[in-house]
Amino acid sequence: MGKINYTYRFDLSATQNAFPYQQEAFEAVKDLDYSAIFHEQGLGKTKIAIDLLLYWLEKRDIDTVMIVTKKQLVRNWENEFAFHTHIKPQTISSNKADNFYVLNSPSRVIITNFETISGEEERLSLFLKARNTAIIIDESTKIKNPDAKLTQSFFRLAPLFKIRTIMTGTPVANRPYDIWAQIYFLDFGQSLGEDFNKFKTNTNLTNSMADNSNERKAFEDEVASIFEKIKVFTVRETKNSGVISLPNKEYFNIYCSFEPKQKALYNKIKNEMMAFVQQNGEAVLDDSEACLKRLLRLVQVASNPRLVDELYGSFSGKEIKLQELVSAIMERDEKVIIWSSFIENAEYFSKIYKQYSPVKIHGRMAIEDRNKSVERFKFGDAKILFATPQAAKEGLTLTVANNVIFYDRGFNLDDYLQAQDRIHRISQKKTCNIYNLMIDDSVDIWVDKLLQAKQNAAFLAQGDYKLAKYQSIMDYSYGDLIKELLNIENT
DSSP, rough: OOOOOOOOOOOOOOOOOOOOOHHHEEEEEEETTTEEOOTTSSSSSHHHHHHHHHHHHHHSSSSSEEEEEOGHHHHHOOOOOOOHHHOOOOOOSSOOOHHHHTTTHHHHHTEEEHHHHEEEEEEEHHHHHHEEEEEEEEGGGGOOTSSSHHHHHHHGGGGOEEEEEEOOSSSSSSSSSGHHHHOOOOOOOTTTOOOOOHHHHHHHOOGGGGOOOHHHHHHHHHHHHHHHHGGGGGOOGGGGGTTTTOEEEEEEEEEEEEOOOHHHHHHHHHHHHHHTTTTGGGGOOOHHHHHHHHHHHHHHHHHHHTOOOOOOOOOOOHHHHHHHHHHHHHHHHHHHEEEEOOHHHHHHHHHHHGGOEEEEEEEEOHHHHHHHHHHHHHHHOOEEEOHHHHHHHOOOOTOOEEEESSSSSSSSSHHHHHHHHSSSSTTOOEEEEEEEETTTTTTHHHHHHHHHHHHHHHHTTTSSSOHHHHHHHOOHHHHHHHHTTTTTOOO
């Protein structure tokens, strides 16, 4: 594949002006060979990325810019190009025959998804050797696991890109060590080291920190140093920094009581969990998949007992409160997104609330059907969107609603932060109400404390908090709560 000589020009002008903070980010990284754009979700990273690629194509020795995003966000990027530029990008996907023609054409901008990069690694390697190509990775936490096959493909291709930029509003998706692989893609270990396992050990938020001050101090010092090591090539703005005026977010924790049959089922599963984690008289509670699966069963019962017992026929503790919340929101003639980690809940409640013409988005739906749900919610008669964070937490602007209800929450911080900010974005005019439904004296309380702790650690790693502020508000009691939940004595 020989070097292509470009003898014609595209219109590389932008059609929309940037906000001042977007222009500042652009100026800070436009001439770098690698960079990270970590602006909080809802602050318009897409606009910064498009301005960057227009500059690269005109001012730097770049033939083609490749944008990598999640499959469900490809159309969103196409729409953004139509709004911000005169360029019509080409796409590559799982259709290898079509990819051949795109990769052998003088395409200036190519949009693709993560899986295609991995599946086309060999052909892309040849392509990158023939062209001066830049890459922009949207939602770069997709490559946070350095051992994953997909991430390894990106690591192998990374040196072949002349410019590398990653973007996400939540670089610490769940634990501080999630940032390592994303940064390694950029600088091959120069800032955060080449040994992931060592980095993970030093930045792991463990259950034992509440009782171990030495472990806690070592963790805090290490995490506090992360942003200092990467800030020379990183830009980060948050909504709290005053760069843009958005309506407030108001949080409401709505506490519910167990329904008797629900409580009995919960206690049964809890006792089974207790027996598992105390095998041979020794507590084995950790972050293993087996432990998390059992904890997830408790979350399911607290959410909707039908998830584990299809014969359950009562109204669970949260259902009554949900009905009250939805009625109040409908009386205000507002729209609401109701989040659950479970597809079955999205399906179940879509039928229960059919009088409000609800729509749904979850992982078992085709991309086209999800897009139709978004269109109906934004422009049609749908008052309620039932969604799972895994399928709809990123890339969507849903500011037609100003209410979100978390019917339940999993253990992943990224799911929680990204999902709530679908409504708290540029173009939102109303106060945003965030409702968290929780069953008293249940696993929900531990999940709430755990997510707060993870968020504080993320803010420290991302430079949002100074160490002194972090230490003044950090609560490590999630470690004691999980032991209390499962009747594990401190060791």
